Amino acid sequence: MSTAPASASGAAQAAPAAGAPAREHAGATAHATPRSPLGPSFDSVTPVPAAAPAPAPAVRIDGVSKRFGTGPVVLEDVSLDIAPGEFVCLLGASGCGKSTLLNLIADLDKPTAGRIETPAEGAAVMFQESALMPWLTARRNVELALRLRGVPRGERREKALTLLDAVNLADAAEKRPHELSGGMRQRVALARALAQDRPVLLMDEPFAALDAITRDLLHEELERVWRATGRTIVFVTHNVREAARLGQRVVLMGSRPGRIVQEWTIAKTTGRRIESPEVAALSVEITDQLRKEIRRNAA
Numbered sequence: 001m002s003t004a005p006a007s008a009s010g011a012a013q014a015a016p017a018a019g020a021p022a023r024e025h026a027g028a029t030a031h032a033t034p035r036s037p038l039g040p041s042f043d044s045v046t047p048v049p050a051a052a053p054a055p056a057p058a059v060r061i062d063g064v065s066k067r068f069g070t071g072p073v074v075l076e077d078v079s080l081d082i083a084p085g086e087f088v089c090l091l092g093a094s095g096c097g098k099s100t101l102l103n104l105i106a107d108l109d110k111p112t113a114g115r116i117e118t119p120a121e122g123a124a125v126m127f128q129e130s131a132l133m134p135w136l137t138a139r140r141n142v143e144l145a146l147r148l149r150g151v152p153r154g155e156r157r158e159k160a161l162t163l164l165d166a167v168n169l170a171d172a173a174e175k176r177p178h179e180l181s182g183g184m185r186q187r188v189a190l191a192r193a194l195a196q197d198r199p200v201l202l203m204d205e206p207f208a209a210l211d212a213i214t215r216d217l218l219h220e221e222l223e224r225v226w227r228a229t230g231r232t233i234v235f236v237t238h239n240v241r242e243a244a245r246l247g248q249r250v251v252l253m254g255s256r257p258g259r260i261v262q263e264w265t266i267a268k269t270t271g272r273r274i275e276s277p278e279v280a281a282l283s284v285e286i287t288d289q290l291r292k293e294i295r296r297n298a299a
């Protein structure tokens with residue numbers, strides 16, 4: 001795994017030129033690029049193809065600030081582009097504004113200044129507490145999300161079972177939440193979030209209450225689901241190891257006011273485990289920055 005600390009400006013990019021909106025990249029498309037003067041008849045020289053157009057970001061956060069009433073500024077001038085299919089971890093100390101930012105992306109609240117663009121289909125949200133309906137079985141909890149999405153009654157059962165199977169919970173489909181472990185409940189919550197079939201999945205410390213082994217298992221399952229579904233994931237955590245284990249990009253937020261201070265792009269994301277040396281090395285680097293940020297705030 002290689003890591004590349006990016007600028008602290010907040011103008012984040014998942015990959016070279018992957019973050020800007022399509023309209024700003026109109027000049028970089030194959031159609032708009034002037035043809036190379038080196039035609040095919042030019043012996044032994046192959047014209048370089050025009051660069052592929054950069055995809056529009058799935059989520060664009062542009063100069064966003066947030067203040068609750070007359071309270072202090074919670075978020076200040078946050079800008080972040082998240083590419084389609086990207087897995088971004090938002091990391092920061094408690095109270096720095098991670099949940100506030102996630103709620104703004106989810107359109108559960110409005111920014112005081114700036115703009116947020118998300119796909120027209122919106123985003124699914126998964127919180128730390130699974131918030132399942134206690135009187136419904138795992139399957140029926142997932143079916144409820146399918147019903148709200150407008151999936152016809154006759155198709156819901158099979159679809160719900162497929163989603164529960166995707167999170168390794170097929171055997172527990174007929175159990176109710178109180179009969180499930182915390183990890184199983186979060187799996188149902190993940191299946192329910194996937195049932196909403198939104199291109200963007202926002203996760204606010206979904207595994208924070210779980211023990212280390214269960215969390216490790218759920219990391220693997222989430223990674224598998226992410227790779228299989230191509231969802232764009234924004235994952236909030238204050239656990240550095242978790243961010244280094246899961247993210248393609250780790251975005252570190254500072255506190256008071258909340259803003260982006262640094263980010264790391266992880267080139268090789270396959271085969272990572274929480275105990276992998278590269279995850280440990282990146283965690284040390286991120287923790288150093290996080291400590292500096294916390295000290296700066298305490299000063």
Ligand SMILES: Nc1ncnc2c1ncn2[C@@H]1O[C@H](COP(=O)(O)OP(=O)(O)OP(=O)(O)O)[C@@H](O)[C@H]1O
Pocket residue numbers: 068071074092093094095096097098099100101238
């Ligand atoms: N509805 C609200 N009204 C007033 N202040 C709020 C509201 N929601 C959040 N805040 C304040 O905004 C700041 C950021 O809160 P937020 O919940 O976003 O932090 P966080 O980074 O998610 O923290 P944690 O890691 O503990 O979950 C805090 O100071 C909090 O008190």
Ligand SMILES: [Mg+2]
Pocket residue numbers: 098099100204
């Ligand atoms: Mg929070």
